[in-house]
Amino acid sequence: MTEVTTMRNSLHRARAALEQRPLAAAVGGVAAVLVVLWATPASWQTSTLRFAVPIALAAIGGIFAEKSGVINIGIEGLLIVSAFSAIVVVDWLGDGGATAGVPNLWWGMLIGVLVSVLFALLFAIVCLEFEADQIIAGLAVWLISLGLAPFASRILFDSPNTANITRFENVTVPVLSELPVVGYLLFDTEPQVYIMLAGAVAGWYLLSRTTFGRWVVASGENPKALDTAGVDVRKVRYAAVLLSGVFAGLGGAGFGLGTLGTFAGTGDTVINGRGFIAIATYLLANYHPIGALLGSFLFAGLNSMQSGLQAAGYAIPTELIRTIPHMSVIVVLVLVGRTRLPDAAGDHYESGED
Amino acid sequence: MRDRLESLAERLARSSVVDRLVISLAALVTAVLIGGVLVFVSGAFASCRTGLELGGATFCYNPMQVYYELFLGALGHPLEGGWTLTNYSLATTLQQTTLLIFTGLSVAVAFRAGLLNIGTQGQLVVGGLATAVTVVYAAAVVPTGFIGALVLIPLGVLAGALAGGVYGAIPGALKAYADANEVITTIMLNIIAVGITSTLLSWQFQDPNSPNPQTAPVPEYAEIPTIPGGFGGGMDFSLLALAFAVALMIGIAWLFARTSFGYELRTSGIQPGAAAYGGVNEKRMTVASMTLSGALGGIGGAFWVLMVHGRWLENVPSLGFDGIAVSVLAGNSPIGVGAAAFLFGIFDSGGNSIKTATDVPPELVGILTGFIILFVAMPEFFRLLGRRYITVDAARPARADGGDAGVDDGGDDDA
Numbered sequence: 088m089t090e091v092t093t094m095r096n097s098l099h100r101a102r103a104a105l106e107q108r109p110l111a112a113a114v115g116g117v118a119a120v121l122v123v124l125w126a127t128p129a130s131w132q133t134s135t136l137r138f139a140v141p142i143a144l145a146a147i148g149g150i151f152a153e154k155s156g157v158i159n160i161g162i163e164g165l166l167i168v169s170a171f172s173a174i175v176v177v178d179w180l181g182d183g184g185a186t187a188g189v190p191n192l193w194w195g196m197l198i199g200v201l202v203s204v205l206f207a208l209l210f211a212i213v214c215l216e217f218e219a220d221q222i223i224a225g226l227a228v229w230l231i232s233l234g235l236a237p238f239a240s241r242i243l244f245d246s247p248n249t250a251n252i253t254r255f256e257n258v259t260v261p262v263l264s265e266l267p268v269v270g271y272l273l274f275d276t277e278p279q280v281y282i283m284l285a286g287a288v289a290g291w292y293l294l295s296r297t298t299f300g301r302w303v304v305a306s307g308e309n310p311k312a313l314d315t316a317g318v319d320v321r322k323v324r325y326a327a328v329l330l331s332g333v334f335a336g337l338g339g340a341g342f343g344l345g346t347l348g349t350f351a352g353t354g355d356t357v358i359n360g361r362g363f364i365a366i367a368t369y370l371l372a373n374y375h376p377i378g379a380l381l382g383s384f385l386f387a388g389l390n391s392m393q394s395g396l397q398a399a400g401y402a403i404p405t406e407l408i409r410t411i412p413h414m415s416v417i418v419v420l421v422l423v424g425r426t427r428l429p430d431a432a433g434d435h436y437e438s439g440e441d
Numbered sequence: 442m443r444d445r446l447e448s449l450a451e452r453l454a455r456s457s458v459v460d461r462l463v464i465s466l467a468a469l470v471t472a473v474l475i476g477g478v479l480v481f482v483s484g485a486f487a488s489c490r491t492g493l494e495l496g497g498a499t500f501c502y503n504p505m506q507v508y509y510e511l512f513l514g515a516l517g518h519p520l521e522g523g524w525t526l527t528n529y530s531l532a533t534t535l536q537q538t539t540l541l542i543f544t545g546l547s548v549a550v551a552f553r554a555g556l557l558n559i560g561t562q563g564q565l566v567v568g569g570l571a572t573a574v575t576v577v578y579a580a581a582v583v584p585t586g587f588i589g590a591l592v593l594i595p596l597g598v599l600a601g602a603l604a605g606g607v608y609g610a611i612p613g614a615l616k617a618y619a620d621a622n623e624v625i626t627t628i629m630l631n632i633i634a635v636g637i638t639s640t641l642l643s644w645q646f647q648d649p650n651s652p653n654p655q656t657a658p659v660p661e662y663a664e665i666p667t668i669p670g671g672f673g674g675g676m677d678f679s680l681l682a683l684a685f686a687v688a689l690m691i692g693i694a695w696l697f698a699r700t701s702f703g704y705e706l707r708t709s710g711i712q713p714g715a716a717a718y719g720g721v722n723e724k725r726m727t728v729a730s731m732t733l734s735g736a737l738g739g740i741g742g743a744f745w746v747l748m749v750h751g752r753w754l755e756n757v758p759s760l761g762f763d764g765i766a767v768s769v770l771a772g773n774s775p776i777g778v779g780a781a782a783f784l785f786g787i788f789d790s791g792g793n794s795i796k797t798a799t800d801v802p803p804e805l806v807g808i809l810t811g812f813i814i815l816f817v818a819m820p821e822f823f824r825l826l827g828r829r830y831i832t833v834d835a836a837r838p839a840r841a842d843g844g845d846a847g848v849d850d851g852g853d854d855d856a
Contacts, residue, residue: 095619160624219819222557222624223769227815230762234807241802242487355632363628370622406643410636413629420621 095422102373116381124269132272134391135384137346140283141166141358143383144338145365147290147376148331154294154374155327156307156431158221161210161228162335163362165203169339170358171236171350173199175243177252192255192344199340200333206232207332211325218435229362237352247352255279255345279341283380286337290376303327307429310436320436335362360413367416371423385419386412460820461772467823468770468816469784476809477504480801487800502801511806514794515787530790536678536749537760538786542686543741544764545771545778546693547609547734552773553697554730555710560612560627561738562761563634568605568739570638572746573753574646575600576659586662593663594747601743602736608634609735610728617724623731631761639755646753654755665748682748687779689740694775706730738764763789766810769817785810 105112124132145162152159177195180186186194210228213219237247244250255277264274273284294300305313306323314320339358343350351357364386371385372378393408484492484502492501513520517528544561551558576597583592612630615621639654648657665679697703708716709726717723741760746753763785770784771777792806816822 213815213819213822217819217822217825219815219821223818224815226559226765227811227818229811230766230814231808231811234804234809234811238802238804238808239483239486241804242483247804360628360632363625367625406636406639410633413632413636416629417615417621417626417633420626421615421619423621 098422106373106375121269124272129271131388131391131395133276134394135388136272136276136280136283137342138387138390139380139383140279140345141170141338141342141361142365142368142386143283143380144286144341145335145362146368146372146379146383147286148334148338149366150290150369150374150376150379151294151303151327151334152331153369153432154307154429155303155324156310156429156434156436157211157214157324157328158225158428158433159207159210159328159331160222160225160363160366161206161232162331162365163358163360164225164229164232165206165332165335166339166342166358166362167229167232167236167356168206169199169203169336170343170347171240171249171352172202173340173343174249174252174347174350175239177344178250182250182252192252195252195344196337196340199343200336203336203339204329204332207328207335211328214328215321215324215435221433233356236350236356240350240352249350249352251349252344254348277345279337279345282337282341286334287376287380290334294376299323299326304429306436307431310431314436314438320438324436338365364412364416367419371419386415389415458774461774461777464820464823465770465772465777465781465817467826468813471816472809472812473508475812476805477508479808480504480507480805489800502799507795507799507801507805510794510798511791512787514798515789515791530794532678533790533793534783534786535683536786537789538783539678539683539686539748540741540745540760541763541767541782541785541789542690542778543737543744544760545767545782546690546775547737547741547761548764548768549771549773549775549778550693550706550737551730551734552768553710554706554726555713556613556616556727556731556734557624558609558612558627558731558734558738559624559765560609560630560761561734561741561764562757562759563627563631564605564608564735564738565742565745565761566631566634566638566757567608567742568601568735569742569746569757570641570646570656570753571604571739572597572601572743573656573659576663576747577646577657580660580663585660589660590662590666593659594665597659597663597747598740598743601739601741601746603739605739605742606732606736609738610732613728613731613735616731617727635757638753642753642755648752655750656753658752659747661751663747664751665744677749677751679748682744686744689737690775690779693737697775702729763810766814769814772817 105115145166148165149159149162152162173195175195176198177191180191180194182191184191206228210224213224214221240247240249257275257277258281260274264270266274273280294303302313302318302323303326305316305318306320306327310320313323342361347357365379365383368382368386369379372382389412393411396408480502481500481504484500485498487501489499489501492499493503494500515530515534517524517530544565547561547564548558576593579593579596580589583589608630612621612623612626615626616623642654642656646656648655650657664677665682667677667679695703697707705716705719705721705726706729708719709721709723709730713723716726738761741764742757745757745760767778767781767785771781788806788809792803795801795805796803
């Protein structure tokens with residue numbers, strides 16, 4: 088156990104140092120990324136970015152909920168319903184077509200996010216109005232989604248799997264895509280990857296640079312103080328949980344429409360624990376949205392590496408390779424150890440008690 | 442100190458028994474109502490030849506029929522003619538009840554210790570494989586017939602309990618010594634269990650005579666005998682197994698109520714700080730309760746192998762996940778687990794009747810399960826409803842889930 092403790096201490100020290108010197112962290116991060124980009128094959132990089140979409144966006148959403156004091160373990164369920172409903176909408180409106188001048192894929196995106204927000208609202212009402220145990224309620228949201236998606240799929244498609252749709256195509260930004268090393272990766276890619284990158288920056292700005300972000304943090308750390316300052320803790324928590332629905336919805340719908348193209352509903356569904364991986368990701372990143380984006384690259388990178396290993400036909404059994412990202416989640420949790428949860432996370436706050 | 446704690450725990454437990462029962466029943470009824478609406482509405486999107494015409498839409502599904510199949514189909518349609526006590530559907534219900542008692546107890550033991558073990562599924566998968574492999578290999582050196590059964594069945598159950606216990610101890614140790622959140626690690630370990638077992642299967646234990654991913658069958662005499670023999674037209678259910686499950690249930694209840702280990706386990710769940718002050722080694726208790734929880738999950742796997750299939754199959758049903766629902770609905774009380782397991786046994790068996798008698802997707806059962814858990818988690822909802830329509834002097838009762846300890850001290854989570 089001492090090795091673990093030593094490694095964990097150095098990780099914590101490194102993380103603390105990075106947080107104290109944001110500029111150095113940014114420069115170092117960029118340098119590290121460039122080295123990785125130089126050393127790895129392009130196909131692995133593009134597939135890593137795509138696999139990162141649901142993990143990164145769900146993690147950023149989870150950060151807002153948990154920072155506000157509501158642990159949203161149901162984001163796995165939000166990913167499931169948003170990916171499923173987005174694909175259903177596109178199939179229903181007509182694959183490859185456009186409705187009211189907007190491509191059907193974008194209608195799918197919109198509805199996917201709306202459905203996810205609806206589920207987040209349900210979760211918020213259950214937790215904030217009826218003081219439900221957040222972990223159990225989150226688990227219930229996951230189980231309901233896990234049943235609902237294949238249930239609806241069987242009615243609509245006579246199968247737990249949906250029909251296939253034509254996925255998002257690459258959007259190329261002129262000039263910028265010609266940049267060496269990063270151009271093809273960041274400026275010649277699919278819409279959901281742009282959404283993920285923009286979402287990470289927006290999440291970071293919102294959380295650390297705006298009044299709303301300060302309210303969210305205060306609502307999780309010291310709700311009484313926020314209440315005393317005249318801000319409605321309940322409203323802040325509602326907003327934060329709904330925001331987690333928006334982010335998870337973008338992640339799920341983007342993943343479904345950009346990467347999957349069809350929703351497989353058997354077993355754990357095609358989402359297969361990505362929402363839970365997202366939770367591990369934001370714990371690793373200590374609730375920092377940009378950190379969560381980078382952390383998602385770790386798990387997504389392992390995911391696309393296992394696809395590569397499988398394709399290369401190494402003698403390692405595929406069933407075992409497939410669990411590499413999940414094993415690494417455990418390793419990461421052990422290294423991170425107990426993160427400092429917001430003080431009031433998991434607790435119900437009643438205004439005007441005493 | 443210890444006396445005060447004990448009386449506090451007793452008072453909490455007694456005052457909330459009725460409360461819990463009412464909330465569990467209310468959660469069940471509400472979930473069934475919502476499920477009925479869902480079935481009715483989704484019928485408008487299905488295609489069928491005959492249905493209820495209403496406002497220009499055809500509603501294909503009749504919720505009353507669906508629930509008739511779910512609840513009475515699971516008992517073998519007792520209101521129709523020709524019903525016998527030993528019918529196939531009732532045997533299925535009791536078979537599932539037996540297995541769900543094991544998994545429900547598994548979740549409840551961890552819950553009572555303040556740990557949320559989502560990993561019962563993985564512990565059952567691993568334990569089941571260990572049982573099948575142990576019995577298949579041991580059968581070669583053990584005499585056949587009745588003697589063989591006497592040796593092999595306990596040996597198989599022991600192997601399942603051991604493997605499940607070890608697999609449960611892993612997240613326990615990770616929680617105790619590395620502070621890794623057990624909810625996330627157990628969910629990951631469930632997925633990893635599937636990977637490990639199917640790798641082991643294809644590497645060593647695959648039945649060479651079968652194209653399906655499964656182990657070789659255990660010898661027939663090593664299967665838990667179907668008792669009574671005429672039960673259920675070939676349905677593998679054994680009253681012996683049910684009796685064992687009930688005995689185990691009473692044993693766990695006794696463990697909680699009458700032993701110092703059970704007392705320390707419960708205190709760790711309610712007041713970890715006080716338990717530590719009273720001399721409980723918190724870390725060791727975490728590992729011990731997760732090991733016991735995992736062992737119970739493993740026993741579930743052993744009975745799934747020895748009673749149901751006579752071999753381990755790669756496609757393991759979600760008994761472990763349903764165990765969470767069983768335990769939550771039972772308010773984590775071992776005796777309550779028996780009743781809740783029977784209800785979810787009905788769900789499993791009734792899901793089959795729904796599939797054969799209606800066009801409604803059997804996934805409905807999973808949705809109902811989710812809603813039941815959701816409503817049990819929000820007792821305040823029913824208290825508000827209750828206060829609106831019935832005047833009760835509402836002494837605020839304990840939380841129904843039993844898992845949320847130390848609410849008043851969020852600062853405990855600091856690193």
